[in-house]
Amino acid sequence: MADRYSFSLTTFSPSGKLVQIEYALNAVKQGVTTIGIKSANGVVLATERKANSSLLKSNTGSKVELITPNIGMSYSGMGPDFRVLVDKARKLAHTNYKRIYNEYPPVKILVQEIAKVMQESTQSGGIRPFGVSLLVGGYDEHSEQFQLYQVDPSGSYFPWKATAIGKTSNSAKTFLEKRWNENLELEDAIHVALLALKESVDGELTGDNLDIAIVSDPQDHLLGFKGTSVEGPRFKKLTAEEINDRLDSL
Amino acid sequence: MADRYSFSLTTFSPSGKLVQIEYALNAVKQGVTTIGIKSANGVVLATERKANSSLLKSNTGSKVELITPNIGMSYSGMGPDFRVLVDKARKLAHTNYKRIYNEYPPVKILVQEIAKVMQESTQSGGIRPFGVSLLVGGYDEHSEQFQLYQVDPSGSYFPWKATAIGKTSNSAKTFLEKRWNENLELEDAIHVALLALKESVDGELTGDNLDIAIVSDPQDHLLGFKGTSVEGPRFKKLTAEEINDRLDSL
């Protein structure tokens, strides 16, 4: 960070605000709502996939992405900026961390690294801030715990039990505060996430306009081979059918 | 991306918009309309070639370009910017991907790489955004599927069954929504594309003022040699005669 060629595009206003960061947050506020909920046995990340035309192909979801086999990431705000951060997060996880320690980083370490990238863009990277807030959900092998984090354009990050970002984040968070409790099972969490999204989405929820991923038990069948002692990834995207099943039971 | 010398020309407005991107979209909106349609057995990319003078030579079309033998690309907006992206796309396909994997990239991978180049120009490349939207059509060997993508100046990309970009894109998209269905054959798709363009083009459609390319079956005769097991390219530009034949049957 802050190497000698870098410089800042973001300066303080008289009241001590960094306005480019505030404006970037407004870009986030214009994005569709994304929900993250942590439960006893897994994390769910759920968001709407805008399909304002029947001609838009629906089976190419990319709003919730796998970063490591046990960590997924979603966002509200500008899609192309999210893709840049997905690339960086994967690189940080694999090149910077896994190559050294021969294991994937814990969720918090990864979140701190991503947050550092986002902070740099507000002080020294010579670039505009990123126009996204992120939700990062994952599982830590060592602590055997599920984790859910939010990262903002300023580079601030927060650990959550459940939260929402984007257009209707305020009302969604109020809803989540009422519905979340320590005993929530993963299926309950998905249920709550769908209810929370229902408020913000115009029109009907379907498997085609939702992107939902979970981090829960190892999905050995996703490994593509058998008979080994290697655990499958815990990150798994729900198919349109799996989402529709849950929507039917709302 | 985002190496240490780069910086952004594009900053957030108070409402969270990146105005240079909005203005670049306006440049796209001033471009002639380009149509892309995916059918069961192929993709068609069709656009108008402005020939506002009888002295402009007609047989030198370059508004739909081959990127790999199975992927073609067209655009609306600024021609010289398109040429830069054609160069980059070819380089990405050959140098970055084919040299490593010894096969051409799938359509989505290529689209993501191009989208990344366009996103960079909005955050860290130190240059203005590209003044074009792209349509990328192709065929994936592995999935054995045809693909059609749109990439915008922001670096956003969308998978489509059929779409239009440029001056009359809104009305053309409405038209395509009415006419497109899952059973469309490639020839039907070309037919629909011609009808959609007819609306936007001033004056008569002819083989001389249209640029049409298809990605469909391997065109072994385009290989230039015989008796091998190598498949020919699937990308093929229609000649003026081939276009005129279709126009006659409209």
Added chain:
Amino acid sequence: MADRYSFSLTTFSPSGKLVQIEYALNAVKQGVTTIGIKSANGVVLATERKANSSLLKSNTGSKVELITPNIGMSYSGMGPDFRVLVDKARKLAHTNYKRIYNEYPPVKILVQEIAKVMQESTQSGGIRPFGVSLLVGGYDEHSEQFQLYQVDPSGSYFPWKATAIGKTSNSAKTFLEKRWNENLELEDAIHVALLALKESVDGELTGDNLDIAIVSDPQDHLLGFKGTSVEGPRFKKLTAEEINDRLDSL
């Protein structure tokens, strides 16, 4: 410092002020209050951890950080900027100093190095000033003394017996002047810090919305192994329970 590529974003106003520094101080003034108190047998750093939602996970405090085993650091102002300075401080302590002298730097040396980083950002680093004031508390092996320093965005630093930074720093400092005396024991200091924070915090103080760390006697049990002559770290974060115990006795 001041290598040949660097340049300043901060210039003098006609009255001789560096306005970006004044604005950065306003960013600090908007931060939550942080208290530092030096006593005969230890230093305490205490601050509020904002938890404006019941869904924010509470056990992930990071507002007071260990820099070396004997030095801790807290802040008022912008969290992501603090994290950058924590990284730099750790690097300065370990790479620049410990690698050369095979011991951790004395508190004042470390503070001077951090202050230099912050001064650079106001004259030559090409970046905006840091939006934080820091409190650095620690213990010097050689002088066998506890130390407490404040570092401001300008790079100014001050040695304190007790002080406060952030939103209610003025009233808190007045309170501390009344309550501090040379005979204060560490437990008294924690008591005074809690009382000082009480004024500034909206709502009840609990172990969940406070971050408190002490630098006092070596905590050999924190070493994770036994039977050696190595001393444990003197820096120790209080658990929520330990904080609640003290709150009960207020």
Added chain:
Amino acid sequence: MADRYSFSLTTFSPSGKLVQIEYALNAVKQGVTTIGIKSANGVVLATERKANSSLLKSNTGSKVELITPNIGMSYSGMGPDFRVLVDKARKLAHTNYKRIYNEYPPVKILVQEIAKVMQESTQSGGIRPFGVSLLVGGYDEHSEQFQLYQVDPSGSYFPWKATAIGKTSNSAKTFLEKRWNENLELEDAIHVALLALKESVDGELTGDNLDIAIVSDPQDHLLGFKGTSVEGPRFKKLTAEEINDRLDSL
């Protein structure tokens, strides 16, 4: 293109225009008219050489330049910018292409390379756009065809049968549309070019205030040696006498 140090001087206006390019086109519009005509057996490039003083030496024409033995280039707009592009075009033809393939580039390849240089100056070269439009005429060995291209400050290029750039380009183009046909011989083309220029030139046309070059049959006598199988250059500048002969027969 777009290396990491580059940046753009040219940004989008709200309506999606790149104003520096529009202004550069205005610089072209202030230049003297240049005519290019392709005929069955050759291309002619003709322009006025301003000689507003009898003291200006006339035999040092440089407004139509040889790029390769078979390709010539003329312009409207700023002379010094043209000279830079002549240098670059020659370098591209020889160093980049001939050194690799051991033959001169086809006209279209060369035109694309020049166009790329001009596009760069509008997006990433950190410099103002070039203040010239170019006419490039040449002969392709492989296709055995004559070619005529126009390149604009934006980097757009167009294949023409006949065209005009500069001050009176609009009226000259109208004139050319009337006079051009497929059966034109080179001598006819020169005749038409002289007529087209007559309109735009103040005062009488003479061999002294015109610069005319043709690309037609190999001019073996220009080789400077005999008895070899090497073909002479096809590019040939007309002498003042040769021009006057044609003017006499107008």
Added chain:
Amino acid sequence: MADRYSFSLTTFSPSGKLVQIEYALNAVKQGVTTIGIKSANGVVLATERKANSSLLKSNTGSKVELITPNIGMSYSGMGPDFRVLVDKARKLAHTNYKRIYNEYPPVKILVQEIAKVMQESTQSGGIRPFGVSLLVGGYDEHSEQFQLYQVDPSGSYFPWKATAIGKTSNSAKTFLEKRWNENLELEDAIHVALLALKESVDGELTGDNLDIAIVSDPQDHLLGFKGTSVEGPRFKKLTAEEINDRLDSL
């Protein structure tokens, strides 16, 4: 100086002033007053140490610093800028000079080097001017003379018998002109310095709110070892007690 990457932030106003330098002088004028007096047998540098809170630790003075064993430096203006210049001055004295000549630089040489650093910041360093004026006092081995210099943000330097910089410098200089004479002994000089400061300091003078250093006879006891022929440093900071003793006898 003036290497090829550097550039100036400071340009001439129409009247030929460099305004950033004038503004930097205003920053100096806002600083507390610092007094320097040269006497027959030593130099004294004296300044106020602001302690606007009883909680500020008093025994950590750093407003008069040793640069070489025989040269000390104080300032008025911005503390963090002073620290940067202290670092540079020490480096210049040791690395640039002592490493070459195996002795410390004479006072004037050192002053010229510091002045050059400050001039650069006004023309070519790409940074704002330094917001301090310096007083440099020292003893030259070769000439066997005491020296006192002032250096201003512009890089101007002046040799003084006695002078004052900072808030009340004008009145203090008038006072010094009246009291200074060639026969002043060091103790008299300290006495005069305290009287001069008395005017500018709000509240009572004490050993706790004053920083005083002298350069006089070698202080062999400061060497930390005995029985050698090495001379001790001539620079010596007065303790609070030593200051109080002098204050009592005012």
Added chain:
Amino acid sequence: MADRYSFSLTTFSPSGKLVQIEYALNAVKQGVTTIGIKSANGVVLATERKANSSLLKSNTGSKVELITPNIGMSYSGMGPDFRVLVDKARKLAHTNYKRIYNEYPPVKILVQEIAKVMQESTQSGGIRPFGVSLLVGGYDEHSEQFQLYQVDPSGSYFPWKATAIGKTSNSAKTFLEKRWNENLELEDAIHVALLALKESVDGELTGDNLDIAIVSDPQDHLLGFKGTSVEGPRFKKLTAEEINDRLDSL
């Protein structure tokens, strides 16, 4: 040219003008008049040397400079900029050309190189345009011809029989058009140049306020040695006496 670090200070005005170039031409227009005349057996360059004080030493003329033994250069406009171009021209002639071809460059080649340097300063050198127009006079060994060129701040260059630049260039050019003819001998040319200057110079012409150089026959006596087959330089500055002799015969 146009290396990757360069950028332009000169952008287009809406009407397609490069205003910095226009302003530089105004700087030329404020310079004293300089006359260049080509005759059958030589070129003369003549200009006024301002001596607005009797104390200015007169025998140190430098307004007409030798570039190669056969080429001289004068100017109107800013003297220090001329000196830079003299240095560059000499370097171009010797290092770039003579080192490669073992002979001095022909006049036109040298003029093109200087013009390129001046064009760069208007597009990519990152510097302001040069504030001078140049007159370059010389003799080409190969063509056995005398040459006279003008180069403008834009990098445009023109071959002349006779011309004038600077304050009274318009009237001087009208005068030259009347007086110049093909049969002019060098001595006539000097005579005409003196008459042309007479108009523009305030006060009397003398050998002391004129700078005149000729390029004509080889001046073997200027070689400084004898008995070799080396030809002397053709460039020769007239002494004050030689000028006065000609003035007497006006």
Added chain:
Amino acid sequence: MADRYSFSLTTFSPSGKLVQIEYALNAVKQGVTTIGIKSANGVVLATERKANSSLLKSNTGSKVELITPNIGMSYSGMGPDFRVLVDKARKLAHTNYKRIYNEYPPVKILVQEIAKVMQESTQSGGIRPFGVSLLVGGYDEHSEQFQLYQVDPSGSYFPWKATAIGKTSNSAKTFLEKRWNENLELEDAIHVALLALKESVDGELTGDNLDIAIVSDPQDHLLGFKGTSVEGPRFKKLTAEEINDRLDSL
């Protein structure tokens, strides 16, 4: 000069002026007057040393500096800028010239090099112009002549018999024109210089507020050793006593 990283801070005004240079000249015009006079047997450089306080030490003159043993330099304008040019001039004289030719540069060569440095700062050094005019006086071994030059912020230089720069330069030059003649001896020149300064200095002239240096006969006694064939330096600063002696005889 003009390496690829450099750029200009100084652009043309519409009337063709470089305003930063004009402003720098205003800085010179605010400086104290400096006189230079060339006589048959030597050059004198004389200027006022401001001593607006009795406490300013007087024996540390530095406004006339030795550059080589036979060349001295003084200035009007900004002292710190002068010091930078002194450093550069010495370096140019020793490193660039003496190391190559094993003798010191002639006055004119040195002046041209300094002028080049000053021109660069107006076109390509990326820095503001220097805020000084220089007077350079010296003796050339080869021509056996004394020389006096003025160099201005623009990089213009002029050879003088006698001249003045700074606040009262206009009236002083008028005075010098009346008093200077070819038969002036060095002592007369000093006499005239003192008379010229008398006008501009407020208050009495004394050896303490004047800086005078002469370049005349070799001062072998300044060599510091005897019995060699080496000539002593011709540059010699007058002591306060030597100045007072001349003042007495005014």
